[in-house]
Amino acid sequence: MLDLDDELMERYQKGDESAFTLLVRRHQQPLINFIARFINDRNSAEDLAQETFIRIFKAAHRYKPGRAHFKTWMYHIAKNLCKNELRNRERRDKYRVDNVIDSGSDSKGDSEEIDLIANTPANQAFQPEVALERKELRNAIQKAIAELPEQYRLPLVLRDLQGLSYEEISEVLELRSGTTKSRINRARLMLKDKLKPFI
């Protein structure tokens, strides 16, 4: 039996364009959340999420409902786009470091990181002090996640922030189930050490 995503993809393949719009609406928020948490940048997250949907749109005729899982396919595409983006940034940063002598003026990354947390609606609490504490804690968690090596950060975000099952994560990352479990455990242990001052 087809799940709702597969059913929508099938309807879209048969010419119902509104089915794709519904797919976008169902997945846009989790997808943006995943990308933003993984690359630690909200603005680029929207661009990459758009690119992911466009790629899905273009390849939709090749999708076989019932044989693949739409969600894992979507995260797989997004993951590859994110990795490319991070690689490009690394190259750009390297170039910038090589060419810009004054590294003190380069604080854009930090401000983007804080924006990512500040723009979340859950920050609108009633008490300003509590809100500030929560914001600090969220900043710390996001920073700790961003500092994890990519091979640990990716499965951790998929598991603890996106709520994917181990099987789904293995499918997205093309890893064996045992490797996925061990990487998630290792990532959580690293995170625990980084968050020690807050626990």
Added chain:
Amino acid sequence: MNCLQAEEYFSAHFEDTLDYQTLQDFEGHLAECEACQQEYSRFQESVKMTQQLPQIEPSPYFTPTLMQRLAEEQREINGVKGIGTGWKRLLDVFRRPIWAVSGIVALILAIGGTYLHQEGFLFDQDPVSTVETSVRTQENRVTPTPRQPMQRHYVLKQVSYTNASTRGGL
């Protein structure tokens, strides 16, 4: 079970997926080891904190911008369809890398084969016999003389001597 082994089971215990024997070993170790108790407590806390991070909402511009881009993509796809079904199918085939590479290789072989054939490197054709044939054609094939292997050899040898002497050799 020692502390390092216990650490490996933190996630499985947190998610309640340990089998009975491992669960007994793990909880037995934790009951005896205060350091692991503390570490596991911190572990649980940090995982819960991470899982409670709020979801990031899309900006109000996200959906309209995406829909606009998708409409543009659709127009582009329709444009390709407009070329004709046959061409569309051909383009689809060549979008697959293996078919594209095979097509390019076949094209190179065809062009290369034609060139070699014209230059006379294939099927025992040499420039001299080609010239002879053309001369014979011009003379309306009055006396078709059979090819003499020895004569041909002689002519070729002459040519090679001439080439060698012009290059400053023999």
